[in-house]
Amino acid sequence: MNRWLPFEEPLRELEEQIVELERYTAAKGMNRSREIAALRTRQEELTREIFSRLSPWDNVQLARHPERPYALDYVSAVLADFVEIHGDRRFGDDPAVIAGMGLLEERPVVVVGHQKGRDLKERQARNFGSARPEGYRKALRAMKLGEKLGYPVISFVDTPAADSRPESEERGICESIGRNLAEMSTLRTPVLVVIIGEGGSGGAIALALGDWIMMLEHSVYSVIPPESCAVILSAFDRDASRGPEAAAALRLSARQTQELGVVDEVLDEPLGGAHRNPDAMASIIKETLIERLDGLCQLDTEELLQRRYEKFRRIGSFGT
Amino acid sequence: MPSKAKKASARKTAKAPLRERVMKGVPDDLWVKCTGCSTMLYSKELEQSLKVCQKCGYHLRLSAEERIRLLVDEGSFQERDTDLTTQDPLSFPSYKKDIARYRKQTGCADSMVWGEATIGERAIILGVSEFGFMGGSMGSVMGEKVVRAAEEAAIKRQPLVLVCSGGGARMHEGIISLMQMARTTAAMARLADAKVPYIAIFADPMLAGIAASFAFIADIIIAEPGAIVGFAGPRVVEQAYRIKLPPGSMTAEFHLAHGMVDMVLARREIRPMLVRLMNILR
DSSP, X not given: XXXXXXXXXXXXXXXXXXXXXXXXXXXXXXXXXXXXXXXXXXXXXXXXHHHHTOOHHHHHHHHTOTTSOOHHHHHHHHOSEEEEEOOOSSSOOOTXXXXXXXXXXXXXXXXXXXXXXXXXXHHHHTGGGOOOHHHHHHHHHHHHHHHHHXXXXXXXXXXXXXXXXXXHHHTTHHHHHHHHHHHHHTOSSOEEEEEEEEEEHHHHHTTOOSSEEXXXXXXXXXXXXXXXXXXXXXXXXXXXXXXXXXXXXXXXXXXXXXXTTSOSEEEOOOTTOGGGOHHHHHHHHHHHHHHHXXXXXTSXXXXXXXXXXXXXXXXXXXXX | OHHHHHHHHXXXXXXXXXXXXXXXXXXXXXXXXXXXXXXXXXXXXXXXXXXXXXXXXXXXXXOHHHHHHHHSOTTOOEEESTTOEXXXXXXXXXXXXXXXXXXXXXXXXXXXXXXXXXXXXXXXXXXXXXXXXXXXXXXXXXXXXXXXXXXXXXXXXXXXXEEEEESSBOGGGHHHHHHHHHHHHHHHHHHHHTTOOEEEEEEEEEEHHHIIIIITTOSEEEEOTTOBEESSOHHHHHHHHTOOOOTTTTBHHHHHHTTSSSEEOOHHHHHHHHHHHHHHOO
16 A cells, blocks of 8 residues: 655545445445546546646655665666675675676676665664765775776665764764765766665765766755755744755755756656656666666766766856 | 752853953953853963963864964965855855855855965965855855865875865755765865875864865875864764764764874964975975
């Protein structure tokens, strides 16, 4: 059973009516399939209507949806085979980050990504997708392997934020993020980034510096969670409940981020969001990855690196 | 218990007006309260001690101008891109007003100053953040100045010295601020490829998006005593995880103990160390 978000309330009501009608007619041995089909059509229209005018805050909720597909869901659907590797060879293994290699059709690729958990136990084990230094260092180890073997890197980004517990500070959470940024900016192999859910600040960008940055339609990318922004700034009366306004001001939705020149491509999600049809989403991701890799693999390494540098070099808004 | 607390707070409030009465007619800047031990410090003496509390050793924050005077050979600093200012890419609520106010307060166009200077007669590229400007937060301007400083250092093959402080990426420029983490660090990676040394000095506070990008990947890191350094400040961490941190968490000394910085040096000792380093790193 799908969980519904507040802005989906009309859809939830309609769903209830349909389910009720189906149960009732089945019990009575009646055939009302035409009526039910009409209601389904109406539901689809309504979904289309609601999803055509989502606010940034609605997208925040979709990006955090408990049933949204996570990195490993896409990995298993997109790759022909995938072998996960573990540990940073320094301290430990961070379950909030996955890394490994697999086959994208015939092509060997390295995959890294944040990983959230599905049920409570797994969510805690994966630290809600908040990576620790060893997670970023494991990802870097995998990416350097990709560089060594000449395999492209695909990164799935989905994190609320990096872990900032004292243990993470002790092991250098800041250094690990900075190091990844430095290494990814000069990694001598193509790097593709797909933001699949929450692109949460420094924790996200530590896996998001690449040659082609994609966002799923309802994912978000932000310098700070909107609720925290609202609490800090007097422009929102330091009131967490004004998070929706902060979300709008931060322009964190996929389309807005693309308009700002930060993201190269927005991948349309199936109607109602990726969680309504994970298979369809995965095949869109797969097709796009193949197409973009075909393009990037044509470039020689120096040109690739120069373009990557200039791509980020350009992002800023200043004058005199 | 509650009556005791009440008494204590009553004593506190009774004290405040007295101090106000005593201090009436005294210029605002004659006495400065130490952030560390709350002692009232005579501002002329404080200037002589480089804004370090003589009682408790607390390092009070410096403006970019004070910091530059402290570090470089006298009169050698030539500022670049003085007037670079943000274009408010998100049209963020009240941002333009804030910028104008901080501009007036600090005399700086944004939270970063960079230029050319000499230290011990050795030509360097210097960047210094201005904490007084929106908490030293990093938006497009700091990002651009850090990138330009790193590129200039690479071209001229002169060491890069950055005084890093600030609260992190600036919210008012949203995702554009987050991208500054990527581009500044990419510039440092290029500087490393050019085999030019990069020295960072961490001053209180040095946090979040600034810490987790160009700052912590410096070749040599010098931190000031007691400076709060980290991905998140101690108070934020205590609130977020509902834990109590031991005293001294996320300070310069904490990071020294965990191998994350090279040295913690009193303010007075930083310039002599830079002179020595410049002499070795030819």
